[in-house]
Amino acid sequence: MPGAKKDKKTKQPVILITNDDGITAPGIKNLVEAVKDLGKIIVVAPDKPQSGMGHAITIGYPLRLHKVHQFEGVDSWQCSGTPVDCVKLAVDKILHQKPDICLSGINHGANHSINVIYSGTMSAAIEASIEKIPSIGFSLLDYSMEADFSASQLYVRKIVEQVLKLKIKNPHLCLNVNIPKVSKELIKGIKVCRQAYAKYEEEFDERKDPAGRKYYWLTGEFKNFDKGKDTDVWALANNYVSVVPIQYDLTDYELKKQLENKIKG
């Protein structure tokens, strides 16, 4: 695995776990349980829900960090900041070194297609990968706090075990894993995919407060504009676990070539 520095005492990999639904969400508990015996686990997660925070960081306010006893036998801290803040603080103030891998989730709800950009779960994983910490974000296509995570636990474990043994040169490995909302017997396997061009068509629900002033709730309908069979949306609709390798380089190289002689002055 790229950049692996095992825990000095135990020689086990150091696994940093975070999420965006907050440290008390069932999803992170299920993630901890799924990988608990694969290494030394450290949890640093938000003290409140941080869904939809994207790659936000806290720059105008200071951050708080409190040790909590949330998971049996696992050192855990809750942080007042965003998922990305959690990763930064964990490395600088708790681990004092880079972990061998960073896992984020299991998110309550889908993070496939364009949702990767809005997702606090995936932004924590991307933040780790920028820092050359291999990372994986996990999401289950079920928003319920009572969701069944048994298939998720199985596939989380399969994927983490494989990534810990991977021999590839890319130090910025980052995976976006989504798990369909079906029982494990119905899951057909794992598919490495590309991000679909599928997104919410937003509408704002306009309401009036008791004083008669307007306010707006974000709502929307999810639409898939991408007919490809190599996408995460296709894989999930066909009961596969989708794995999309993610990069932090946003340069559009194709457009760069087209514009080189067109934007000048």
Add this chain to the structure above:
Amino acid sequence: MPGAKKDKKTKQPVILITNDDGITAPGIKNLVEAVKDLGKIIVVAPDKPQSGMGHAITIGYPLRLHKVHQFEGVDSWQCSGTPVDCVKLAVDKILHQKPDICLSGINHGANHSINVIYSGTMSAAIEASIEKIPSIGFSLLDYSMEADFSASQLYVRKIVEQVLKLKIKNPHLCLNVNIPKVSKELIKGIKVCRQAYAKYEEEFDERKDPAGRKYYWLTGEFKNFDKGKDTDVWALANNYVSVVPIQYDLTDYELKKQLENKIKG
């Protein structure tokens, strides 16, 4: 220009302007001034600073939108949400159609290299490009609220004029433009670049509050790990205006090829 639908009455392009420093920041005033006669301008910007918000959206709270008289002769609204919320609300509740172009900024401070990911300015532009609205984010390498925007105004105008006339097929055009902190006489021109692998090496400043409890401020030192001469960091250090074409597809296709037979089950 891709997707252009001119204003029905004036036949001028409709230009949506937003930012992340808030509607009262000098940067957005300078952006409005630079392009005021190029089309019908509509401003929808945050009612308070939203730097570092990345691609955050507001999902747990409703949003407020208030008409303000901030710029002479320009319809303007302030919004209680993030820069991305501003773009979504502007399209759905103010314009009731897609504008011809979305401009974001001028940001007070750099958004080159990895900073594009944390930037509210650029996330607003990326949000527009996802919606097939051509977009440009502008940033000046000067954090001061007293910054001199005269060179920025000149290059903003040059670039917007060229983009409005562009004949390319990509409906998701998005540009990240950074302007060096030098007088216009010293600027050597415009360079189309790639995003550098350059970033802050973070450290948290640990302090104690009056009750003796620890808190942490994010600080850091900017480091360039990228020796390429085709990057935005190189261009800016050499007094060029940098233009990086930006994509919203985060799929790492190279890594996808490598992993197709390695992650399975």
